[in-house]
Amino acid sequence: MKILILSDLHGNLAALERVLERTENMTGIQGCLLLGDLIDYGMHSNEVIRLLQRLPYPILCNIWGNHEQVIVTGDFSRFSSLRGQECAQYTKSVLDQESWRYIQNDMVTAGQYVFEIEGKKCLAVHGSLEDHYWKSINAKQNLEDYQIYDYVFSGHSHLPHFFEVFYEADRPAYRNKKKTIFINPGSVGQPRNHNSNAQFALLDTETEEIQLLKTSYDIKKEQSAYTGKVDDFYKVRLEKGI
Numbered sequence: 001m002k003i004l005i006l007s008d009l010h011g012n013l014a015a016l017e018r019v020l021e022r023t024e025n026m027t028g029i030q031g032c033l034l035l036g037d038l039i040d041y042g043m044h045s046n047e048v049i050r051l052l053q054r055l056p057y058p059i060l061c062n063i064w065g066n067h068e069q070v071i072v073t074g075d076f077s078r079f080s081s082l083r084g085q086e087c088a089q090y091t092k093s094v095l096d097q098e099s100w101r102y103i104q105n106d107m108v109t110a111g112q113y114v115f116e117i118e119g120k121k122c123l124a125v126h127g128s129l130e131d132h133y134w135k136s137i138n139a140k141q142n143l144e145d146y147q148i149y150d151y152v153f154s155g156h157s158h159l160p161h162f163f164e165v166f167y168e169a170d171r172p173a174y175r176n177k178k179k180t181i182f183i184n185p186g187s188v189g190q191p192r193n194h195n196s197n198a199q200f201a202l203l204d205t206e207t208e209e210i211q212l213l214k215t216s217y218d219i220k221k222e223q224s225a226y227t228g229k230v231d232d233f234y235k236v237r238l239e240k241g242i
Contacts, residue, residue: 001028001030001031001117001118001204001205001206002026002027002028002029002030002202002203002204002205003029003030003031003032003033003060003117003202003203003205004023004029004031004032004033004057004200004201004202005032005033005035005153005183005185005200005201005202005203006019006032006033006034006035006185006188006200007034007035007036007037007065007126007154007155007156007184007185007186007187007188008035008036008037008065008155008156008158008186008187008188008189008190009037009038009039009042009048009187009188009189010037010038010039010040010041010042010067010187010188010189010190011038011039011040011041011042011043011044011045011047011048011091011189012041012042012044012048012188012189012190012198012222012238013042013044013047013048013051013222013225014217014218014219014221014222015188015189015198015217015222016048016051016052016188016189016198017051017217018198018215018216018217018218019188019198019200019215019217020051020055022213022215023200023202026202028204029057029202030057030058031057031058031059031060032055032057032058032059032060033059033060033061033124033153034052034059034061034062034063034107035061035063035065035124035125035126035153035154035155035185036063036064036065036066036067036068036111036126036155036156037065037066037067037068037126037155037156038052038065038067038068038103038107039067039068039071039091039095039099039103040067040071040087040088040091041067041087041091041189041190041230041234042189042190042222042225042234043222043225043226043227043230044222044225045091045094045095045099046094046095046096046098046099048189049098049099049102049103050098053102060115060117061108061113061115061122061124061153062106062107062108063107063108063110063111063112063113063124063125063126064103064107064108064109064110064111064126064133065111065126065133065155065156066078066111066126066127066133066134066156067088067091068103068107068109069109069111069133070088071088071091071092071095071103072103072104072109074092076088076089078134083230083231083233083234086230086231087230087231087234090229090230110132111125111126111127111132111133112124112125112126112129112132113125114149117151117205118205120150120151120205121148121149121150121151122149122150122151122152122153123146123149123151123152123153124153124154125137125152125153125154126154126155126156127154127155127156128141128154128156129145129146133156134156135156136154136155136156136157136159136184137152137154137157137161137182137184138157138161139161139163139182143165143180143182144167146165146180146182147165147167147169147178147180149180150179150180150181151180151181151182151183151203152180152181152182152183153183153184153185154182154183154184155184155185155187157184157192158186158187158190158191158192158193159184159186159192159193160184160185160186160193160199160201160212161182161183161184162181162182162183162184162201162210162212163181163182164179164180164181164182165179165180165182166178166179167179167180181208181210183201183203183210184201185199185200185201185212186199186200186201186212186214187199188200190234190237190238191241192241192242193241194240194241194242195214195241196219196238196239196240196241197214197215197216197217197241198214198215198216198217199212199213199214200213200215201213219238219239222238223235223238223239
């Protein structure tokens, strides 16, 4: 089973379209994980949601990110900048009725979701167990709380990662180790690793192969949708992946 993993789309329609074009002819994709922040920053939040509703394979998990949480609750106080608050307020003003329905009814509002894939226990969390929405996972943290899971899928940082942690456990057949695989696919719509390409991941559950993939898209086309309603910072940053 191959699973497409997407996070932090941020209303970037051209980037999402290119990712789906890139994966269209890949054989064996049987499901998709959506790790939050489908909306905001970009000018196509409604269109991104419509496209996700037409995916040719099932969505196995679909969790809120901090931007869904902020826009639904109307509490903008945790944004680090005034431009972030103003951008979220603008996005809230342009979401159509179907997008509101989707965000409130078709997404997991807790920001985390526990599920199984082929007998493996999985955690999807936008941020981390410490803070589901606002604090990211990284390999240098104390990760003891994650050892009950076989896979941990997360987003929020906009920085892709894949690493494995081996915990001490009473498992003689496995030399008293328990493995947890951590995957962050990076950001489709607002990458921040100094790479402007749309970023996503593919997981093959049979081989445990993880591909952290990048694909170019028409950045100029996406930038042309910005009309001065939000700070140009969100338009310009697409060029450098910052």
